[in-house]
Amino acid sequence: MISRFHFPGRLPDGGEVALPDDLAHHALRVLRLRDGEPLVLFDGEGGEVEARLAVRGKAGFAVLGERRPFDRESPLRAVLVQALAAGDKMDWVVQKAVELGVAAIQPVQAERSVLRLAGERADKRRAHWQQVAVSACEQSGRNRIPEVAPIQPLLQWLAAARGQAAWVLAPGGGDGLPAGERPEGVVHVLVGPEGGWTEGELAACDAAGVRRMTLGPRVLRTETAGLAALAVLQARWGDF
Structure with missing residues (x-):
């Protein structure tokens, strides 16, 4: 399965974002994800964004793709x-x-x-x-x-x-x-x-x-x- 992460703050439309330290630590040190691996990010505003992990030294970045309007909330x-x-x-x-x-x-x-x-x-x-x-x-x-x-x-x-x-x-x-x-x-x-x-x-x-x-x-x-x-x-x- 592709790893999913909550991104604190609004995700921009496209471009690249730096991953917060705790998120980068979890992705790189705990899950041991590699440079170029796919990610899914969501910011709590609805929908999710396909991304690619970019590793530079000890820092992690996400190269953002399209926001997909998936809503998995219950009608209840x-x-x-x-x-x-x-x-x-x-x-x-x-x-x-x-x-x-x-x-x-x-x-x-x-x-x-x-x-x-x-x-x-x-x-x-x-x-x-x-x-x-x-x-x-x-x-x-x-x-x-x-x-x-x-x-x-x-x-x-x-x-x-x-x-x-x-x-x-x-x-x-x-x-x-x-x-x-x-x-x-x-x-x-x-x-x-x-x-x-x-x-x-x-x-x-x-x-x-x-x-x-x-x-x-x-x-x-x-x-x-x-x-x-x-x-x-x-x-x-x-x-x-």
Whole structure:
């Protein structure tokens, strides 16, 4: 497969661009690409650009070809509202949700979240997750990068999301997966933390018009549940 890279900043129409140091290091030192090898670059503005690698000493450049208007975005505009999870689970969720075509990821702080983030730590983790999303786009062929939004408390998010199409995963209660025509606009899927939602949080979801949804008789882990729901919704309303 031809290597794909996200280029920070708008790619010009034709000509040559210098590869940023981290991108050049990955291409030359990690992947060991050679001078003249083909590349695909994308800048997140839609489409992708065929290019050729030009190596000069330790520096890398890309000789640009045509921008191809490939758009691999799903017609389902799904936002994963994921309660913070500990360890590397959030990395896994972000990576796989992007592969599954999610439009955006909204991390939320839940009462039972083991991971607690605020201030500079929250900003650093968000930046890390955004880079995970970029890498997942490089691998999966997406040319538009989903945003990982700033962390919000669940109740704050609910207050701003009233009236929008949203389902909260609630094992042991709620309806099955939604049927009928795809809703207009964005669809939100809420996933709780390792310890699950509290009754108070579920009541707040009810009050905000978020519908409860179950994925069957088995209880799925937080890093599994949202991805399973996204996959089924993509099959029902998306491009699977």
